[in-house]
Amino acid sequence: xxxxxxxxxxxxxxxxxxxxxxxxxxxxxxxxxxxxxxxxxxxxxxxxxxxxxxxxxxxxxxxxxxxxxxxxxxxxxxxxxxxxxxxxxxxxxxxxxxxxxxxxxxxxxxxxxxxxxxxxxxxxxxxxxxxxxxxxxxxxxxxxxxxxxxxxxxxxxxxxxxxxxxxxxxxxxxxxxxxxxxxxxxxxxxxxxxxxxxxxxxxxxxxxxxxxxxxxxxxxxxxxxxxxxxxxxxxxxxxxxxxxxxxxxxxxxxxxxxxxxxxxxxxxxxxxxxxxxxxxxxxxxxxxxxxxxxxxxxxxxxxxx
Amino acid sequence: xxxxxxxxxxxxxxxxxxxxxxxxxxxxxxxxxxxxxxxxxxxxxxxxxxxxxxxxxxxxxxxxxxxxxxxxxxxxxxxxxxxxxxxxxxxxxxxxxxxxxxxxxxxxxxxxxxxxxxxxxxxxxxxxxxxxxxxxxxxxxxxxxxxxxxxxxxxxxxxxxxxxxxxxxxxxxxxxxxxxxxxxxxxxxxxxxxxxxxxxxxxxxxxxxxxxxxxxxxxxxxxxxxxxxxxxxxxxxxxxxxxxx
Numbered sequence: 001x002x003x004x005x006x007x008x009x010x011x012x013x014x015x016x017x018x019x020x021x022x023x024x025x026x027x028x029x030x031x032x033x034x035x036x037x038x039x040x041x042x043x044x045x046x047x048x049x050x051x052x053x054x055x056x057x058x059x060x061x062x063x064x065x066x067x068x069x070x071x072x073x074x075x076x077x078x079x080x081x082x083x084x085x086x087x088x089x090x091x092x093x094x095x096x097x098x099x100x101x102x103x104x105x106x107x108x109x110x111x112x113x114x115x116x117x118x119x120x121x122x123x124x125x126x127x128x129x130x131x132x133x134x135x136x137x138x139x140x141x142x143x144x145x146x147x148x149x150x151x152x153x154x155x156x157x158x159x160x161x162x163x164x165x166x167x168x169x170x171x172x173x174x175x176x177x178x179x180x181x182x183x184x185x186x187x188x189x190x191x192x193x194x195x196x197x198x199x200x201x202x203x204x205x206x207x208x209x210x211x212x213x214x215x216x217x218x219x220x221x222x223x224x225x226x227x228x229x230x231x232x233x234x235x236x237x238x239x240x241x242x243x244x245x246x247x248x249x250x251x252x253x254x255x256x257x258x259x260x261x262x263x264x265x266x267x268x269x270x271x272x273x274x275x276x277x278x279x280x281x282x283x284x285x286x287x288x289x290x291x292x293x294x295x296x297x298x299x300x301x302x303x304x305x
Numbered sequence: 306x307x308x309x310x311x312x313x314x315x316x317x318x319x320x321x322x323x324x325x326x327x328x329x330x331x332x333x334x335x336x337x338x339x340x341x342x343x344x345x346x347x348x349x350x351x352x353x354x355x356x357x358x359x360x361x362x363x364x365x366x367x368x369x370x371x372x373x374x375x376x377x378x379x380x381x382x383x384x385x386x387x388x389x390x391x392x393x394x395x396x397x398x399x400x401x402x403x404x405x406x407x408x409x410x411x412x413x414x415x416x417x418x419x420x421x422x423x424x425x426x427x428x429x430x431x432x433x434x435x436x437x438x439x440x441x442x443x444x445x446x447x448x449x450x451x452x453x454x455x456x457x458x459x460x461x462x463x464x465x466x467x468x469x470x471x472x473x474x475x476x477x478x479x480x481x482x483x484x485x486x487x488x489x490x491x492x493x494x495x496x497x498x499x500x501x502x503x504x505x506x507x508x509x510x511x512x513x514x515x516x517x518x519x520x521x522x523x524x525x526x527x528x529x530x531x532x533x534x535x536x537x538x539x540x541x542x543x544x545x546x547x548x549x550x
Contacts, residue, residue, distance in 0.1 A: 216397070244397060283358055284394040288408045288453065289382040298407065302398035 001032065004071045008098030012128045013067040019094075023065040024051050029077045040064055040091070050080035050111075057086030057118065068097040074105030080112050085153075087118040096128040099139040099164070107131075108140040115145070117180075120152040127157070131164025138166040145172045149180035151206065157184040161196065162304065170198045178206030178235075186215040187304045190223035190251070201230040204237035204266070213241040218300055219251030230258040233266025243272040246303060248296075306334040306369055306493065307355060307386075307461055313363035314350055325350045327516045328364070333461070337487050337494045339507035341531065346514045348497045349391060352465045355495070356388035357381040368461070387454045387462040391469050391497075393446040396437045401449055404437055408453035421452040424485070426478040444475030451482060464496045468503065480506075504528065 001009075005027055009015040018033065022040035025033040031051075036042045039059040043052045053064065066081065085091065101107040117123055131139035147155055161168060174182050182202065190196050202211040211231060219225050231239040245253040257270035277299050285295035314326040326347040340348050353359040355366060357378040365374045373381055382388075396404075405418045419429030425448040435441065437449065447467060454462050467483075468476055480502050486494060487506055496503055504510055510527040512520035520527055 278394075280390075280394045281396060283378060284390065285407065286378040287356055287358075287382050287388045288404075288457065289379060289410055290407065291379050298399070298403075299396065302396060302400075302403060305398045 001027075002071070004100050005069050008069045008071065008100060008130065008132075009067055011130045011132075012069075012096030012098040013065055013094050015065065015067065019063075019065040021063045021065070022053075025065070026068045026079070028070060028072045028075050037062065045080065049078060050082075053081070053083045055083070055085045055089050055091055057088055057121075059086065059089040059091055061090065063092040063094065065094045067095065068109060068111070070097070070099045070101075070107050070109055073101055073103030073107065076106060076108040076110075078110045078112075081114070083113065083115045083123075085115065085117045085121045085123055087150075088120050089118065090122045092124045092126070094126050096126070096130070097141055097143070098129075099131045099141070100133045101131070101139050102133040106138055106140065108142075110142040110144075112144045112146065115147045115149075115155065117147065117149040117153040117155055119150045121150075122153070123155045125155060125157045127159045129159075129161040129165055129168065131166070133164075139164060140167045141165050142169045143171070145170075147172070147174040147182060149174065149176050149182060149209075151177045152179040153177070154181040155183070157182070159184070160187045162187065162189045163191070165196070166192075166194050168196045170196070172198075172200045174201070174211070175203040175205055176209035176211065176237075179208045180206060181210045182212070184211075184213045186213075186217075188215070188217040188225060189220065189300075189304060190218070190225055191220050192223060193221075194223040195225070196223075197226040197228075199228045199230075200241070201228075201232075202239065203232045203234060204239055205234045207236045209235065210238040211240070215243045215245075216303055217244070217253065218246045218248065218304060219253050220248045222250045224251065225253045227253070227255045228258070229256070229270070231260070231268050231270075233259075233261045233263055233268050235263050236265035237263070237267070239266070239268040241270050243274070244303075245274040246300065247274060247276050248300075306332065306367075307495075308332045308367040309351075309355075309364065310367065311364040312351070312354060312361050312366065314347070314354060314359060315362045325516055326354070326361075329513075329516075329518055330364075331511060331518065331521075333493055333495055335493065335508040336491065337483075337496065337507045338509045338511060339496045339498050339504045340511045340513055341498055341504055342513040342519070347516045348513050349465050351513065352388065352463045352495070352497050355381075355463055356386060358388070382457075382459075385460040387457045387459045389450050389454050389462070389464040389467060391465040391467075393443075393450040394437075395439055395441075395446070399437050400434055401437055401452075402433045404449065404453055405456045408456040410457070413456075418456075421456045422449070424455055425449070425452045425482050427452070444471040444478075447471050447475065447479065448482070451479075455486075459492065461493045462495070464494070464498075466497050466499070468498060468500045476500075501528070501531075504531070 022037045039056045041054045099107045227243045229241040243255040255272040259268040282295045309331045312329045422429040
């Protein structure tokens with residue numbers, strides 16, 4: 001593992017060396033380290049384009065790290081990872097992708113992660129995307145997350161992209177059985193001419209299920225973002241989707257909510273607020289002794305915390 | 306010490322131009338000065354001019370003899386002027402602890418941050434990690450705003466209508482906070498207020514009306530004139546919100 005890979009792993013997964021517990025570290029389209037545990041089995045796909053993870057029922061307080069690093073210029077890959085989380089398990093999965101590109105060739109990672117969350121299981125899924133280097137051809141990431149949650153199961157998704165990704169389309173699909181819940185928190189900041197598109201779609205099929213999607217984003221300079229959030233209430237359920245965006249410079253953001261209630265007892269809410277930093281927020285922090293630039297930085301970092 | 310010399314402020318232009326303050330000269334060297342007067346009299350404008358949020362159209366502002374008229378909000382804050390907003394500002398993502406740390410200008414421990422909240426009557430454990438957002442009530446925000454001023458510990462603090470928008474219970478706590486500040490701190494405090502109980506703890510009361518100073522003196526001298534002339538018709542001091550004449 002060279003310094004570039006070490007740096008990327010620290011950025012995306014807070015990893016400083018080999019993690020404890022189960023892990024699969026992928027670098028430039030191949031696995032450079034893999035370890036299963038008694039309860040978490042990692043099986044490589046035959047085509048070498050991903051892994052299948054099986055987590056035994058009742059597994060608790062265990063974690064799985066599956067970071068991906070692209071440090072060579074010109075690497076483009078498509079990865080398929082499937083996760084089967086057994087009934088009653090409670091685990092944390094740390095994913096993420098880092099790209100270092102200092103050349104003229106495109107670096108691209110497309111990944112499809114499919115989660116099968118068993119009855120009464122709970123999954124916390126943390127995913128961070130990061131890019132660095134001054135390559136001219138671009139760093140592209142297109143993650144797709146598909147989630148199927150059985151009765152009483154739940155999943156928390158924390159997804160972050162703060163820096164260095166020139167183009168991304170982030171797709172999330174979920175379907176929920178009775179009593180299941182999904183809670184998604186997205187944080188995005190774009191710079192330069194970067195483009196980011198997120199597309200959430202949740203089918204709430206079971207009685208008493210719930211979904212909460214909260215996106216906070218900052219669009220700086222000439223960058224642009226599109227936020228789509230689709231919720232289909234097909235049973236007695238509760239859905240909430242929220243898009244908060246700060247515009248800076250010539251940034252632009254589009255929020256497109258779509259709520260469909262197919263059941264009289266479905267309760268669906270959408271909230272969206274897009275605008276520049278409020279002048280009174282800047283002035284308040286300036287009355288505490290911060291310069292305008294420091295105040296702006298503080299507001300943005302707090303917003304994306 | 307803050308000194309205002311022939312301070313004026315006008316808003317709008319042409320026929321829309323309105324004179325808010327006209328040649329106001331005041332020196333604030335008492336420990337606690339209250340400015341009162343009818344709405345639209347120029348009180349909040351005066352407070353914002355001192356903090357640098359508004360720029361005067363005439364006159365000068367001195368801080369300990371230095372002319373700070375041309376200085377920015379930040380520069381004035383760094384020289385020792387604090388300003389508590391009439392309507393506290395809300396932030397998404399910034400916690401009470403963050404705000405107190407920023408106000409103190411240095412890294413402070415949890416215990417010290419909690420001390421400031423305790424001083425304004427908030428149970429620190431319940432608030433320290435909460436976001437300064439719409440989930441907090443007006444009274445809670447007000448007290449957090451005051452806690453940030455205490456954390457700053459500057460030589461000159463301006464409070465713009467601290468009683469505005471809070472309930473009676475919160476108001477009682479607020480009075481106790483100002484009584485404590487007056488009793489224990491040696492710094493100069495300027496409070497814009499309509500409230501008799503706040504005015505009564507001041508060392509000096511300035512009455513501002515129509516953009517001019519119309520009276521100035523001790524509470525013993527000023528209060529009878531207020532209750533007799535300005536206030537009596539609207540029975541102001543029975544409610545936390547005070548009069549808004």
